[in-house]
Amino acid sequence: MSAAPLDALGVSQRLADYGAWLDAMDYEAWLGLFTADCDYQITTRENEQAGLPLALMWCDGQAMLADRLASLQHVNEYNLHYPRHVMGMARRLPEQAAAPNAFEAPYALYQTTLEGESRLFSVGRYAMQWRAVNGDWKLHTMRVIVDTAQVPSLLACPI
């Protein structure tokens, strides 16, 4: 079964799921957006520009990402904050032979504490490669490139 071609609107709609599931803490649904052998990384704009392989978070495969989320739910039992993603529309990145179906999108991530204060947590962009799996498109590589070099305390959570 082959997947219909992926365009910027289709990516934007999948990112709307991505954000809504993270914000609802529905990690099982969120994991379903990735390929089994995905590569998920959070890195900084400075490291990205300098070509450094340093990552603030790196999960090599969907299973490792699932482990990470399981431990997060255990540790963070009392839900110290609520996340909220607001993203701009995705755009296709220039085609390279090695990277078809590459897109990027900007995001702003807010956190609200249980005391009721909402604040900006992180801004940056998603750089993605999508791959067709059984007729649907899945995230094969996801690099979250945060503009903020400061590592906030709760970077335990995916962005």
Added chain:
Amino acid sequence: MSAAPLDALGVSQRLADYGAWLDAMDYEAWLGLFTADCDYQITTRENEQAGLPLALMWCDGQAMLADRLASLQHVNEYNLHYPRHVMGMARRLPEQAAAPNAFEAPYALYQTTLEGESRLFSVGRYAMQWRAVNGDWKLHTMRVIVDTAQVPSLLACPI
């Protein structure tokens, strides 16, 4: 006259109107987005999760919403702030027999004071049900679910 099927893009476009009209304080245009017997509520994420019927604002029908806006314009004659909505793309909520055409979308709402300070006012999500009326889609229920439990002073305004 029957309306063309509603999809996430169509909802996103209508929400762009929703935000632009609130930000321009064009309340008459904004009211035109709702059905006559609409249900408009602002509630908190905590109340929503706990299943509590408490609302920060509740307007039962377009006429009540219009009354609210009329009194707001009278009280708030000197325009104490400017609002600005930035929303992410809408997504369809899982179909339930009782709720077709249900969508959600995340938002960030900023306020700028007349002194020129822009700040984050509220983040959260819209949970909507749309209904076809005379060949166009109208908001039949709108639940604004704010992440912030603190009730800011100016929640007199719709979000």
Added chain:
Amino acid sequence: MSAAPLDALGVSQRLADYGAWLDAMDYEAWLGLFTADCDYQITTRENEQAGLPLALMWCDGQAMLADRLASLQHVNEYNLHYPRHVMGMARRLPEQAAAPNAFEAPYALYQTTLEGESRLFSVGRYAMQWRAVNGDWKLHTMRVIVDTAQVPSLLACPI
């Protein structure tokens, strides 16, 4: 060669390029979005409402915009901050005989300092007129209407 009709989705996709190129400081690509005789202005909501012709920045043509960016890159050699644009979906403005293909879109612009602090810099809206040039759509007029009356220090940069 005639351009395909422009709709809100097409504008949103071009604005995604607009924001991504500014954020990546790829000014050459960004300039390519404008017509040769474009009019680029940054003004405030107050001036806009009062019908005042005052602008915080005004570039009369693509060449002047290019000059501005060249001097910016020279002065601002050490890259004092990173910008990040997150925009809502565009919407078509009511047609007037004099202004077809007029659209608007809300934006939030964040800045991250080299010390790693991300903060809200400006919110407002883009009011645009697009014109077909050689089969593609270009920005002929761009009015950036900032909600914030305070002029931040780094308004040297386009928004």
